Amino acid sequence: MTLLSDDQKMLQETAASFLREQGGPDKQLRHWREIGCDDGFGHALWKQFAELGLTGICIPESHGGLGLGATEAALVLEEIGRNLTPSPFLGTAVAGARAIAETAHADRWFPAVLSGEAVLALAVDEGPRHAPERIALEAKRQGNGFVLNGAKQFVVQGASADMIITAARTGGSPGERDGITLFAVPKDAAGVEVENVALVDSSKAARLTFANVALDADAVIGEVDGGWRPLSDALAAGSAGAAAELVGVASGASAMTLDYLKQRKQFGKAIGEFQALQHRAAHLYAEIEIARAAAFKAAQLLDSNDDGAELYVSVAKAKAADVANLAVREGVQMHGGIGMTDEHDIGLYMKREAVLGELFGDVYYHRERVAQLSGY
Incomplete structure (x- = not known):
């Protein structure tokens, strides 16, 4: 992986420390x-993200944000994945912010995102x-606006979004x-x-479900019939961010498994001493490093508009x-029977x-995109 700058290291350390302090899956x-929370995340924690400036990572300095990019967002997302922290960071601060950047809606929504008061969703x-x-x-x-009819699904945090x-x-x-066309609903x-x-x-x-939803012309994000570009930009930022968070999930699961291999004993010694498990652990470590390199390379290319x-x-x-x-x-397999229980965090x-x-x-989907973009 490319060496991080001093500022990036500081951001990574800040995010890691903050998310560790907030606790792992239990907290x-x-x-x-x-408690059956309808949001699935804590708004107080989201405001703490804002206090640290994390909600403004992808928001330009001209709008009060940090003016950073996908690379810095990836550093935060890897820590989110490692700690399984539920938050609207990916959908709001990364994909959502990218969708409305350079439009009039940035003036309306960026201040609320920066303060941790708003959540955005992508439908x-x-x-x-x-x-x-x-x-x-x-x-x-219809008149000076539009009427929407149809349905969407898998709208992450759609019920919590402002x-x-x-x-x-x-x-x-x-x-x-x-x-x-993109609309701000x-x-x-x-x-x-x-x-x-x-x-x-x-x-x-x-x-x-949208049933005769009337919106005025100001609801249009960007240009009518020209929504593919901001949409594809948002999806690219979201995909790169999801890749970084997946690397964090893999790292967190791997670290938990390695700890277990050192503690669990069979036949008088730690199971991590068995060569077969050592080989599997080493293979997993190498694969995670490759995935991390790919995720950060993608983020860097997004930032440079390559x-x-x-x-x-x-x-x-x-x-x-x-x-x-x-x-x-x-x-799950290396944890054995306990790995199949809800009480253990590996699941x-x-x-x-x-x-x-x-x-x-x-x-x-992404393998097919790789093939298509490679000329196959």
Whole structure:
């Protein structure tokens, strides 16, 4: 992995220390799950993110943010994944902020994001698989605005969001990139029905139904029929961020497993002394390092607006999802019977990997993108 600058090291250490102090799964994830929290995360913790300036990592300095980028966001996201910290950081401070950057909506929403008062959500998927080009939710012109009809699903933190960045079709046909427009839909918009759903990792996502939702022209993010560019930028930032968080999940699960191998004894010695398990642990370590390098390379290329960024983002997301899946499977297996219980945290890493692996496109989606972008 590329050496970090002094400022990046300081950011990484700050995020790691902060998230450790907030506690692992017991203090955050399990707490919100057990009390049946509709948000799945703590708003007080989100405000602490803001106090540290973390919510403004991807917000330009001209709007009061830190003016950093995907690379710095990846440093925070890896620590979020390592600690299984439930928060709206990825959807709001990374993907959401990228979608509305350089638009009038930045003036409206960035101050609230910076203060930890607002949560943003991205409503894209409509079918069982991630397919942003297949958007069919209809936005018809009416007077000085638009009327939206259709449905979205897998809208992460959609029920908690103050504003939902919604991709709709104002022209063309499903499967085409032209004719997509992004809309800023407020949480209290008339005609929006929200079904809040708990995902396997206890985070929340929503199924949204739009029934004659009337929006004025000011709700358009960017240009009418020109939503593909800001949408693809947001999805790229989200995918790269998800890859970094998956690396954190893999690292956290691996560290927990290594500790267990040192403590658990069989036949009079620690099971970590058995060569077969040592080989598996060494292989996992190498795979995590490769995934980390891919995730940070993708983030760096996004920050430099490199032409190869789209390809590397898909490489990183596919690789990180594969490696995180390996890490949690190895972790559960090496823990033996206890690894199958809810009481042990290793299973929580497996559940988080399952959700992150699907978010912004699963491993098969991104492998296909790699093939297409490579000319196959």
